[in-house]
Amino acid sequence: MVLFHRMFRMVWIGLALILIGTPVAVFLLAKAAEHVLATERQVGEWKLQFHGVHISLLLAVEVDSGNAESPYEKVFLSKASVHLLGWVHFGSRPAEIHVVLDSANVRVVPRPKTGKPVTEFPALRFPLPVSVEWRILNVVPESLPAISVERARWSSSGPWGLNGRFHVRGVFADSALPPLEADLTLAVRWYGKSVHYRLQASHAGDSVEVVGEHENKFLPHGQDSLYVALGSPRRWLPAKWLRNAPEITGVKVGGKIDWKREKFSLAFTAHTDSFHILESALWHLKLVCDSIGGEVRLSGQGSLRQQLHLEGQWRHPPEWLVKPDWKKYGALLAMRTKGVYWRVGTHELPIEFEIPSLRLEQGLIAEANVVSSDSSRVELRWNGEHAKRLEFSGDVSPGERWAVIWTDTNVAFHSGKIEGVWEKNNVHVVSRLRNTRAYGAVADSVELVQDINIDSAGYFLRSSRIYHDGQVFQGSGHVIWARYPGFKGPKLAFDLSHAEFGRVRFRMQVPDSIEVDAENLQAGYFPYRPLHRLSRFHPEVDGHFAWNPVSGGGASDLSAVFAYEGKSLKGRAEFSWDRERMKIFNGELHSGAASLSGGAEISLEGRSLAGLSHLHPGSVKSWRLHADELQIGEVLELAKASADGHVPVNGTLNGNIQYDASNGWLGNLKARDLQVPALEGILQVSDVSLNGRGDSLLISASSTSTKHPLLADTLDAVLLGLGTERPRLTIGARSGPLTVDFAGAFENWTMLRGNLKAAGRAKLGGEAGFLDAVNLQGDLSMPLSGNIWEGTAFSSRTLSLLYISALDTQRVDGGLTLERGVLTSRNLRIRNSQGGSLTGELRARLEAPVSVNFQFEGDELRLALPQGQKIHGRGVTGHLDWTAGTTFNLNARVASGTFQMPVSGSQMQSGFDGLIFAMSIPPADAVEVPKLLLRTRARDFFFQRRVGFKEVVGYLNVFKRSKGGGGSAHRSKPWELDVDVEAIGSNNRVDTDVLRLNFLGDLHIKGVYPYTLFNGKVSGLRGEIGLSGQVYDLRDFEVKWDNATLDEGTIYAEGEKKVLVDCQPNTRSTCPIYIKLNGELREMNFSYDTDCGKTVGTTSQPVSPTVVISWAKQGCATSVQGDVKAALIDATVSQFSSQGIKAVSGGFIQSTQVSGLGAHVGGGDSSSTYEPYSVEVQTKEKYRVSLKGRAGYYPERKLANPWEGKLGIEYRPPLEELVSDSASREKIKDRWTVEASVETRPPDHLDVEEERQVRQQVGLRYHYRFWNWW
Secondary structure, eight states: OHHHHHHHHHHHHHHHHHHHHHHHHHHHHHHHHHHHHHSOEEETTEEEEEEEEEEETTTEEEEEEEEEEOSSEEEEEEEEEEETTTTOSTTSSOOOEEEEEEEEEEEEOOOOOOSOOOOSOOOOOOSSOEEEEEEEEEEEETTSOOEEEEEEEEEEOSTTEEEEEEEEEEOOTTSSSOOEEEEEEEEEEOOTTEEEEEEEEEETTEEEEEEEEEESSOTTSEEEEEEEEESOGGGTSOGGGSTTSOOEEEEEEEEEEETTTTEEEEEEEEEEOOBTTBOSEEEEEEEEEETTEEEEEEEEEESSSOEEEEEEEEEOSSOSSSOOOGGGOEEEEEEEEESOEEEETTEEEEOOEEEEEEEEETTTEEEEEEEETTOOEEEEEEETTEEEEEEEEEEEOTTOHHHHHHTTTOEEOSEEEEEEEEETTEEEEEEEEEEEEETTEEEEEEEEEEEEESSSSEEEEEEEEEEETTEEEEEEEEEESSOOTTOOSOSEEEEEEETTTEEEEEEEETTTEEEEEEEEEOGGGSSBHHHHTTGGGOOEEEEEEEEOTTTOOEEEEEEEEEEETTEEEEEEEEEEEOSSEEEEEEEEEEETTEEEEEEEEEEOTTOGGGGGGGOOGGGEEEEEEEEEEEEHHHHHHHHHOOTTOOOSOEEEEEEEEEEETTTEEEEEEEEEEEEOGGGTTTOEEEEEEEEEEETEEEEEEEEEOSSOGGGOEEEEEEEEOTTSSSOEEEEEEOSSSEEEEEEEEEETTTEEEEEEEEEEEEEOSTTSOEEEOTTEEEEEEEESSSOHHHHOEEEEEEOEEEEEOSSOEEEEEOOEEEETTEEEEEEEEEEETTSOEEEEEEEEEOSSSOEEEEEEEEEEEEEEOTTSOEEEEEEEEEEEEEETTSOEEEEEEEEEEEEEEEETTEEEEEEEEEEEEEEEEOOTTOSSOOEEEEEEEEEEEEEEEOOOHHHHHHHHHHHHHOOSSOSSOOOSSOOEEEEEEEEEEEEEEEEESSEEEEEEEEEEEEEETTEEEEEEEEEEEEEEESSTTSOEEEEEEEEEEEEEOGGGOEEEEEEEEEEESSOOTTOOOEEEEEEEEEEETTEEEEEEEEOSSSOOOOOOOTTHHHHHHHTTSSSBHHHHHHHHHHHHHHHHHHHHHHHHHHHHTTTSEEEEEEESHHHHHTOSOGGGOOOOEEEEEEEOOBTTEEEEEEEEEOTTSOOSOOEEEEEEEEEOOOGGGGOOOHHHHHHHTTTEEEEEEEEEOOGGGOOTTOOOSEEEEEEEEEEOSSOEEO
8 A cells, every 4th residue: 555655646746757857858958959950060061050949848940041052052041840740730731841941042063973874863751741831932053043932832642652733933143044934843753663743834825844753773874854835946046046047936845765764856847037048947957866876857838939958867886975976977868958048149049959969978077969850960078087178079950040131131151060179268169161141251161260359368360261262361460358468469350361362451449540551462253252343354453552540640552453355454442531521642544545534622520530421512622633645434344344345334534623612613525435325226325525624614515316205305414603602503404305404402402492393295106105394493491411302392382284085185284282202192193085084182292212102082083095995983092002012902983884895796785883903913023913892783784796697607606616726815913802793773785696685693702813713694585696687586695603603604595486497478477486595604505396286306416506597598387398408408517528538638628518509509699699609628637737728619609710728727836835734734735826818709799898809817816705805
């Protein structure tokens, strides 16, 4: 019991001690810990000290600030706390150890590398949940930008995981990196054998994600993947990296690296804006490599036309994450570009090429083949031992587009080769070109040795050989664009020489001076094409030319000798100049005993040599000229250097004349025996003289012409008051049929103003009529320099021209205005002899390209043409447009009108309504064809033609003969037709001896002539067919085209005639006879029928048209049947006689035709029969020639000579051989013949008003398919 009490007492004492001692102990331990933490201590290499330490019951530690320092790191803490027992909450929330930090600054110095790198993940485990957070952490590594990690919160994820979320900010004032700001999350798991992590960063729409998995025991083994999506990389990369790069957007990158298998792959997509010569483009990159090599593929697609592609692969000895040994690398690449253009000035140069293979061999030896899109081929060679040296050689295509464009097609050659070296900043090139042409120079071949200094100096043509016409020319030169030390020569120089033909040297010190020297220069032999025309004159030039564009001063002394056909011409000129004036001291020209000499002083008005382009008569202050029997043709021949030896004018020049601004003119100059080949047979110009005295100058010339009296005249021009401010000029043409006067004055030698008058009446010749300009009067002003057309102006208040043209006798009235090269008449009125008129506005541009625009209208227009055509139109409007080198357009509308067109032996007239006319004619060298559009409605159409019986039979027989060949003559240039004509009303009529018909219809013609197609239909209203007394009433008549050619149209005609059933005197009964014509126009079928008791039946014999015309002469069926029998007799006799005579003659007689038997067998009064017995013979064609003969006899006529005969010869010219088009050739072949004949006829068979019984004829005949023309 006592023991129990003692034990109980001890428990209570122990509890009391625990209850009292534990807090005391905790307090004492906390104070001790505070003291320990507040005291600076050394822990390993770290020196630690905390300030303001406060520990609460060992469960929470708070520190106001703290320092931790090692030789390589310095850490400063502010407001930190650790809650050690934050997990004891009795289940209200997950237990954790919570660390909170307000801010911290860390400075880091790189540690030296010692020992092996860490390859194993530390054995880290969180037995209790842990969370760490801070407001801001500043990390400042030495020599690296500072980074701030803000709003960070880290927490453990189980024993083997860690999650973090924080914000990173970096502003790098002293770094090339741009400001950095991003939100990051990091998740790490290291349970088991692997470590997994995921790092994500995002900011302003950009995102970066890195995911990896590594072995726990050996971290270098594993895989990492990268995913990047950037709007623009400029927010992430240093500015200097992108300074010369285009704007890049839409970047997407995906990559993966396998550290254990040593493999790496990358895929890249981005869009770039336009940059230099590249368009905005979409780029794709794919890269795959491992420890022994890899492959790459890059492609770019421009927004318009550009394409770029690169692909290849490389190999090397096994290596990974070590410095590459490039000498052991080998690679094979290929590249191509398309649609790339480089704009230089106004030129766009195509940069299109392909590198089929770029091969890199071990030892850094590279070779590449470059092929341009125009087939130039260049081989490149490079050796890494000489990294700054590139060798090249190859063939240059003559069609290389960039070169053709760059030189504006001024350089061309047949073939070329180059070879050279690009070393450091110098390119040495040797070029060999064949059949070369450059800026007028020509050569059989050229060899150039040249150097180009890329950085500073310039281009050096060390030497060149130019082979031309069996000669070798030597050349050298240079262009310096940056002086180098010690250089004293010109910036541009060129020297070209030949051992026999002399030398020319050119020097230019920009912008100071230009010098040219010639030594025994035989210019005609040098390889410069413009000089070749001088070669026949063997010119030899010596002299010196110098000019300083800055000061404006210069001098020249040149001499030349020309020799041609035993004649020689020697010339010399010496002159000097400054900015204000030029002096010609002595200019001489000698040809045998003849000579021309002179001198002058010219004002340049402060422009130096540029003032020569602004010269006017007032610029010449003084000049003198002396000519002694000088042949003008010889001088002009040399000046023109024409290969044909012709000159525009020849004659002899003599005289002395001089002028100076103080004393004026003195002397005279005369040209006699003038010959102008261009005017030969038209006009003969006699003497021209120039006489000067004081301030007056008289020019006189006269011309004669027997063929054109209008051109015969005397022209006088007088120039007065040259020393005054307004010299006066008068010009008069007085002795010809027209008189022209001009009186005006020069204003400051820049403008001529005056009044122009024209009067008189002149016959123009032929049907052109008379020209009457009596009322022409106007004011004229014309500049003496610059664009004369632009500054010339003429204003005429009245204009009256009367002339008879091929169209009509017309009169033109109105005013004319010429200004800035444009001739305008706003009130032009054109009248003709029939009383009609047109008013309109004319606008014509006289300066190239010449153009004319004429708008016209008129209430009534009447035209009477010389060939008898007459046109009467009402309500006329239209316009004409034409510009030289372009299409001529004429459009017109006529409300209503009539026209008459007489044809030989015929008459045609018609009215029309709503006429629309449009015509366009392209230039002669254009591919397009002329076009004609016509729309109208025809009314009251009338066509009348009277022909004889034989012509009708000929027309009908030709239906049978014309089975082949074309239907129209060949035209040198086809027309595109669009014609639409509609015949309205019931008064449209055709009236001929054979056909009399009223009709209506429409016709549309469209296509390129002669390949035109017809659509439409012509229908007969009432009419008859047949000769007088042998008439058939038309029961039906229709001609129709359905998208067919003219001769493919179809015809259907049906006629009827009633005759007596027999020829008895008391017969009154009648019966009908029918004829029909149908089929295509090129091959119509003819048939007939009758109900007169005995059926005559139908036939398609070739004699049927003759039978039809000769039917029913007595008006009864009996005679009809007799006519049919008679016609069949003629056909039968002709057929058998042709066969027999052809066999007997051995084929020489091709055909024989007998006629007239039917006319006499048919019965009736034989005295009225006009048909003779006749035989017609035609021979076989040989050498395109055939003969025809015909003999006829009138047995029942009481004639002194009842015989008639005809003999003819026919020749068929081979016109088809002149035509290349097969269709046109077929239409010409066998169609044209030249015929000559002699014929005798009885007196009563002569034509009206003809007296000769013997007639000779020569003519040209065209055999159309169903008509004969001519």
